[in-house]
Amino acid sequence: xxxxxxxxxQRLAGDAGPVRRLxxxxxxxxxxxxxxxxxxxxxxxxxxxxxxxxxRAGDRKLQLELIGTLLTGIxxxxxxxxxxxxxxxxxxxxxxxxxxxxxxxxxxxxxxxRWLTFGPEGWSLGESAECFGMILAxxxxxxxGLFLVLRQARPLxxxxxxxxxxxxxxxxxxxxxxxxxxxxxxxxxxGVHIVTxxxxxxGSAASSRFLKAA
Amino acid sequence: xxxxETPGRRDDGxxxxxxxxxxxxxxxxxxARLLKEIVPLIRAVAAHHHRASDRVDDVxxxxxxxxHRVRHTYDPARPFxxxxxxxxxxxxxxxxxxxxxxxxxxxxxxxxxxxxADPLANRETEGREAAEILAxxxxxLPRGQREALELVKLREMSLLExxxxxxxxxxxxxxxxxxxxxxxxxxxxxEKDG
Numbered sequence: 001x002x003x004x005x006x007x008x009x010q011r012l013a014g015d016a017g018p019v020r021r022l023x024x025x026x027x028x029x030x031x032x033x034x035x036x037x038x039x040x041x042x043x044x045x046x047x048x049x050x051x052x053x054x055x056r057a058g059d060r061k062l063q064l065e066l067i068g069t070l071l072t073g074i075x076x077x078x079x080x081x082x083x084x085x086x087x088x089x090x091x092x093x094x095x096x097x098x099x100x101x102x103x104x105x106x107x108x109x110x111x112x113x114r115w116l117t118f119g120p121e122g123w124s125l126g127e128s129a130e131c132f133g134m135i136l137a138x139x140x141x142x143x144x145g146l147f148l149v150l151r152q153a154r155p156l157x158x159x160x161x162x163x164x165x166x167x168x169x170x171x172x173x174x175x176x177x178x179x180x181x182x183x184x185x186x187x188x189x190x191g192v193h194i195v196t197x198x199x200x201x202x203g204s205a206a207s208s209r210f211l212k213a214a
Numbered sequence: 215x216x217x218x219e220t221p222g223r224r225d226d227g228x229x230x231x232x233x234x235x236x237x238x239x240x241x242x243x244x245x246a247r248l249l250k251e252i253v254p255l256i257r258a259v260a261a262h263h264h265r266a267s268d269r270v271d272d273v274x275x276x277x278x279x280x281x282h283r284v285r286h287t288y289d290p291a292r293p294f295x296x297x298x299x300x301x302x303x304x305x306x307x308x309x310x311x312x313x314x315x316x317x318x319x320x321x322x323x324x325x326x327x328x329x330x331a332d333p334l335a336n337r338e339t340e341g342r343e344a345a346e347i348l349a350x351x352x353x354x355l356p357r358g359q360r361e362a363l364e365l366v367k368l369r370e371m372s373l374l375e376x377x378x379x380x381x382x383x384x385x386x387x388x389x390x391x392x393x394x395x396x397x398x399x400x401x402x403x404x405e406k407d408g
Contacts, residue, residue, distance in 0.1 A: 008275055009249040012282045018240030019286040085287050086304065087297040154284050156304045 022153060025081035025088070032149055033077055036142065040176055048179040061110050062178070068103030069175045072096050076168030080146070083161045084153035084211070093160050096167055103171070107190050131177055135196040138173035139166075143204055151211045158211035166204025170197040226251070231294035238285060249278060252298060259302040263310045277305045351401045355394050358382065362390035363398075 022028065044050065056062055076096035082088040146165050155161045174193060230248055237245035253274060260273035280301055288297050352360060365376035366387060373384045382390065 005253060005271065005274055005278070006250075008278055009246055009253075012249060012278060013242045013246035016237060016240070016242055016245045016282070016285075019238050021238055021289065022287055024289065086284060086300045087288075087292065153287050156280065156284070156301065156308075 022085075025085060026078060028149065029074075029078045029081040032081075032146065033074060036145075036172060040172075044176070044179045050179070053179050061106060061113070065103065065106040065110060066175065066178055068099050068101075068106050069171050069178070071099030072103050073168050073171035073175060075099055076164045076171060077146070080150060080161050080165035080168055081153075083157070083164060084150050084155040086156050090160065093164055096164065096171075100167070100171075103174075104194075107193065131181060132192050132196050134177050134180060135170060135173045135193070135200065138176055139169045139200045142169040142172060143200070143207075147207070147210055155211050158208040159205055161211055162204045162208035163201055166201035167197070169204075170200040173200075226255075227293055227295040230298070231290060234285065234288055234294055235290040238288070238290070249281070252281075253278075255298065256302045259299060260306045260309075263306045264313075269309070269313070273306050273309050276309060277302045280305050347402070348398075351398050354401070355397060358386070359390045359394035359397065362387045363394040366391050367395075 023031075075098075079092045079095040082092040083090070143166065146169055147162075150161055150165060174197065230252065233244045233248035233251075237248055256274050256277045257270060260270045260277070264270050264273060281298070284301065288294065352363065355363065361380050362376065362382065365371045365379055366373065371379065373387055376382070376387050377384050380387070
């Protein structure tokens with residue numbers, strides 16, 4: 001038994017060249033987020049109706065919703081980078097929860113106000129199909145890009161990494177949606193948002209084994 | 215005694231951190247020394263989850279391989295011991311889960327593994343296998359041939375009784391029995407040769 005272990009150690013040591021250490025997880029998360037921010041800025045300036053967005057930007061509830069969504073995205077991405085390393089505690093997974101609560105609460109409040117103002121129309125299916133399509137269309141390439149960076153750490157427990165990463169890209173997609181979706185959300189829209197974010201997280205978790213494959 | 219004999223002494227952490235940093239920079243000697251020294255600690259973690267010594271040994275090897283694969287994730291600015299214990303514990307628990315899953319899926323059938331020097335002693339197992347092969351071959355026959363074979367040969371009906379039971383003519387039954395036996399012979403010969 002001990003001989004087998006000794007042989008293995010000799011083999012591993014003989015095979016060991018210098019390795020490039022990973023940079024700290026916060027640094028890696030910031031670099032990734034800055035890359036996404038740059039691409040997003042270009043996309044928003046090129047395709048979004050920024051005038052319409054600016055006209056709504058003074059709305060306090062929209063500001064709260066946007067801050068909640070953006071912080072959820074940032075916190076979830078930072079958590080995913082931490083969780084990809086062996087020695088970081090699992091409580092990192094809780095980091096995105098406070099901003100997630102703010103995101104859901106502010107969206108819910110927005111729906112409730114719309115319902116009070118418009119009555120049953122507040123339940124109507126607003127721009128849900130487009131929201132669904134856009135969140136998925138943005139999340140999938142972002143998710144693939146994120147996985148490629150996260151798998152450099154070869155996470156030993158890939159599911160929490162994939163779940164927080166999935167939440168992160170879905171939240172970033174939802175932030176971008178605000179620039180292309182110049183309407184208050186209805187309850188149905190909110191439901192579709194939640195389902196879409198859930199689908200992105202599930203899809204990400206289902207793909208978690210690709211994180212191990214590097 | 216060498217430090218390798220004592221799992222995780224207080225002063226091991228900083229020294230192992232230096233050895234790992236040197237290993238990351240490509241020092242094979244430091245890497246080999248580090249791996250040798252950490253084996254008792256890995257073994258202690260594995261023994262916490264596994265009793266059988268061969269399983270503990272398997273986990274030790276798995277942890278060493280994992281450390282080799284993820285050694286670039288260790289940050290020399292951080293303590294080494296939590297990193298090492300996290301890797302060892304994770305792989306040890308993974309091995310435990312794998313074992314529980316495998317044991318839950320496994321069906322123990324003692325007779326299927328039995329084989330004896332005396333061919334007569336294996337007759338029960340072999341007979342059961344032969345019966346299964348024959349049943350499969352009969353099931354694969356066309357319906358008319360299968361029916362004819364079952365009625366005339368297995369239930370030992372007369373041709374007239376079989377004709378009344380199946381609706382096939384006496385001539386048809388004879389032809390079908392003949393064809394069924396020929397088909398079975400060809401199929402079983404194929405099984406034996408294959």
